[in-house]
Amino acid sequence: xxxxxxxxxxxxxxxxxxxxxxxxxxxxxxxxxxxxxxxxxxxxxxxxxxxxxxxxxxxxxxxxxxxxxxxxxxxxxxxxxxxxxxxxxxxxxxxxxxxxxxxxxxxxxxxxxxxxxxxxxxxxxxxxxxxxxxxxxxxxxxxxxxxxxxxxxxxxxxxxxxxxxxxxxxxxxxxxxxxxxxxxxxxxxxxxxxxxxxxxxxxxxxxxxxxxxxxxxxxxxxxxxxxxxxxxxxxxxxxxxxxxxxxxxxxxxxxxxxxxxxxxxxxxxxxxxxxxxxxxxxxxxxxxxxxxxxxxxxxxxxxxxxxxxxxxxxxxxxxxxxxxxxxxxxxxxxxxxxxxxxxxxxxxxxxxxxxxxxxxxxx
Amino acid sequence: xxxxxxxxxxxxxxxxxxxxxxxxxxxxxxxxxxxxxxxxxxxxxxxxxxxxxxxxxxxxxxxxxxxxxxxxxxxxxxxxxxxxxxxxxxxxxxxxxxxxxxxxxxxxxxxxxxxxxxxxxxxxxxxxxxxxxxxxxxxxxxxxxxxxxxxxxxxxxxxxxxxxxxxxxxxxxxxxxxxx
Numbered sequence: 001x002x003x004x005x006x007x008x009x010x011x012x013x014x015x016x017x018x019x020x021x022x023x024x025x026x027x028x029x030x031x032x033x034x035x036x037x038x039x040x041x042x043x044x045x046x047x048x049x050x051x052x053x054x055x056x057x058x059x060x061x062x063x064x065x066x067x068x069x070x071x072x073x074x075x076x077x078x079x080x081x082x083x084x085x086x087x088x089x090x091x092x093x094x095x096x097x098x099x100x101x102x103x104x105x106x107x108x109x110x111x112x113x114x115x116x117x118x119x120x121x122x123x124x125x126x127x128x129x130x131x132x133x134x135x136x137x138x139x140x141x142x143x144x145x146x147x148x149x150x151x152x153x154x155x156x157x158x159x160x161x162x163x164x165x166x167x168x169x170x171x172x173x174x175x176x177x178x179x180x181x182x183x184x185x186x187x188x189x190x191x192x193x194x195x196x197x198x199x200x201x202x203x204x205x206x207x208x209x210x211x212x213x214x215x216x217x218x219x220x221x222x223x224x225x226x227x228x229x230x231x232x233x234x235x236x237x238x239x240x241x242x243x244x245x246x247x248x249x250x251x252x253x254x255x256x257x258x259x260x261x262x263x264x265x266x267x268x269x270x271x272x273x274x275x276x277x278x279x280x281x282x283x284x285x286x287x288x289x290x291x292x293x294x295x296x297x298x299x300x301x302x303x304x305x306x307x308x309x310x311x312x313x314x315x316x317x318x319x320x321x322x323x324x325x326x327x328x329x330x331x332x333x334x335x336x337x338x339x340x341x342x343x344x345x346x347x348x349x350x351x352x353x354x355x356x357x358x359x360x361x362x363x
Numbered sequence: 364x365x366x367x368x369x370x371x372x373x374x375x376x377x378x379x380x381x382x383x384x385x386x387x388x389x390x391x392x393x394x395x396x397x398x399x400x401x402x403x404x405x406x407x408x409x410x411x412x413x414x415x416x417x418x419x420x421x422x423x424x425x426x427x428x429x430x431x432x433x434x435x436x437x438x439x440x441x442x443x444x445x446x447x448x449x450x451x452x453x454x455x456x457x458x459x460x461x462x463x464x465x466x467x468x469x470x471x472x473x474x475x476x477x478x479x480x481x482x483x484x485x486x487x488x489x490x491x492x493x494x495x496x497x498x499x500x501x502x503x504x505x506x507x508x509x510x511x512x513x514x515x516x517x518x519x520x521x522x523x524x525x526x527x528x529x530x531x532x533x534x535x536x537x538x539x540x541x542x543x
Contacts, residue, residue, distance in 0.1 A: 038392045040401040325392045326385065 013109075016128060020108050024269035025070035027316055031269075033066060034320040044069040077262030085156070085255050092155035097256065097263035100148025103141045104270040110134040111277050112197045114287055114305035117296040125197040126301060134196040135187075138278060139180065142233070145271065146172040149235075149252045152264070156255035164251030167241040167331060174338035175232035175239075181346035182225035185353035186215055186282055196278075200286030212290040216283040221349045223283045225342055230275045232338065235268065236319055238326040241334055276315035277308075284311055412496035417481045419497040420472055421519030422512065423490075425527070429460055430516070431491035434467040438483035438492055446476035447483060462536065463529050470512040475505060493522060 029044065036043025044066035053059045053068065062068065084090075111134075114126035131137055146168060153165020187194060190202045205213045216223040232239040243251035253264050280286060287294075287304040294300035329337070377383050403410055412418070425431055434451040452468025454461055483492045497518060502508040510518075535541070 034396070036400075037396040040395060040398060042400045042402060042404065321389060321392060321396075322385075325388045 013128060016108060017105060020105070020270055020273060021266065023273050024266045025074060027269045027273060028073065029066050029070050030316070031320050034317065035324055038324045047072045077259055080258040082258040082260065087157045088255060089155040089157060092151050096148050096152035096155060097260040099151055100145055101263040101267040103144040104267040104274065106141050107138045107274050110137050110196065111274065112200065112281065112286070113308050114301055115294060116301040117294055119296055126305065127197065130197055131195070133194045135183065135194050142271070143176060145267070152256065153252035158255060160249045161252045161254045164243065164248050168235065168252060171232055171239065171241050171334060174335060175229045178225055178338060178342040178346045179229035179233060181350055182222045182229065183282065184350050185219055185222050188353060188357050189219065196281050200281055200288060203285040204288045206290055212285055214283060214285040219353065225346050225349065226283070227279065228342060230279060231322070234271045234275050236272065237323040238329050239334055240328060241331055272316060272319055273312065276312045276319065279315055280308065280311045416496055417479050417494040419474065419500055419518065420477060420483055420492055420494050422470060422515040423493055423519040423522045424516065425524040426521055430466055431489045432467050432470065433463055433489055434465050435488065437486045437488065441482045441486045443480060443482065444476040444478050446473045447471070460529060462533055467512060470515060472510045472515060474500060474508045474510055493519065495519065
């Protein structure tokens with residue numbers, strides 16, 4: 001491996017991380033704006049930075065839509081006093097935000113986000129690491145995120161974070177099952193491949209000649225179960241048991257502040273973005289749109305990335321839309337839904353598609 | 364006591380999956396999202412103050428620019444928290460409105476004492492003092508919050524006058540009817 005190649009790899013990785021981090025920061029802004037719009041108020045519209053904010057027309061407009069707000073929020077997280085309660089288990093207390101943050105950042109390495117067609121017509125995925133077991137890697141690493149929450153809840157050494165941590169572990173274990181089982185039919189359908197890029201390639205044709213052959217159209221139940229489980233995995237309302245402000249103060253991150261809280265926070269939103277990305281790849285055809293083939297070269301590549309980003313954006317919006325629509329479940333109802341509704345449903349779904357796929361292959 | 368048993372219909376399959384309800388709820392939130400914001404961006408936008416609102420007491424002039432207060436001191440006497448202090452003064456002989464005879468030399472309202480009861484406005488025979496629409500006020504010192512005559516006329520401005528009482532008096536006087 002020569003030096004230029006190494007530099008190129010590092011550049012790619014840094015670029016990807018900054019895009020996802022920026023996405024997470026602006027997802028926070030988007031959440032606040034969506035919440036504001038649904039509740040009939042304007043949302044963040046004051047923050048300005050010196051030069052851009054005073055441009056003639058653009059400045060007030062950008063200020064109005066809150067473009068500069070994430071910068072202020074980020075600076076606040078960096079420079080606030082970092083509280084360190086005396087009663088915590090110091091090592092794990094510091095470790096927990098990192099353990100929550102790193103898996104969220106790591107999963108994106110195997111997520112393809114576009115396709116680059118060379119002059120010779122050969123298509124290559126745009127991805128940091130095109131693993132053959134991509135989705136397994138994502139599951140394996142993103143499940144580690146729950147350790148951050150459990151550690152945070154336990155090491156804080158006070159009752160509300162502890163309850164939040166317990167809930168998080170119970171919830172994540174319950175929903176991981178349904179999450180995994182709901183995806184098995186998808187992999188069976190695409191001939192047993194676990195490579196996310198191959199799965200997207202399998203969704204590029206048309207179904208019956210007029211609707212896009214996205215997985216969601218012929219495996220709607222898998223998509224639904226996966227989506228619900230994804231909500232639970234990312235701790236979003238209506239499944240935000242670990243946080244549930246009304247009964248647990250702030251849940252596992254009650255004792256955290258400043259930068260350590262910021263890590264939890266960004267990790268959570270990065271998790272949402274990556275979860276949405278996986279859903280788009282598996283069920284919404286990734287960057288493929290019907291009747292369109294991307295031209296060769298960089299323009300086509302950029303277009304495919306934009307389409308993918310747009311789909312992810314819509315799904316992230318859906319996450320927020322749901323958040324401000326549905327109230328939180330009661331804890332036992334969450335468990336009931338996970339174990340007694342989603343899990344049997346996922347198994348039935350798996351059996352059904354196994355039979356269907358076997359029949360298709362037979363005839 | 365008669366007990367009425369209400370028959371509860373069993374939930375249909377669609378209702379039990381909970382999905383139609385979620386879709387319905389999403390529709391409602393989307394409808395709300397497309398509506399304009401209902402909030403008032405306060406320091407930039409001010410609420411409409413209804414007439415009859417009792418804000419900060421002010422002194423007003425009539426449309427001809429004449430100072431209406433004649434320093435009768437009724438407001439000073441009626442003021443429950445004793446927030447008003449008037450120093451009466453005479454109007455100079457050469458002035459246009461010399462026949463009014465008296466005007467306040469100094470008019471102080473201590474805004475730290477005022478309780479916004481509106482008695483001064485009610486009692487004023489000259490319609491010179493009004494509680495208008497200023498509802499927020501602040502200051503850096505106690506002295507600053509004792510409003511002087513100049514300040515009171517500044518925030519009071521001019522209000523329409525239905526009577527022009529003193530103009531009529533002068534006309535009557537000129538017509539030879541001084542006791543009008």
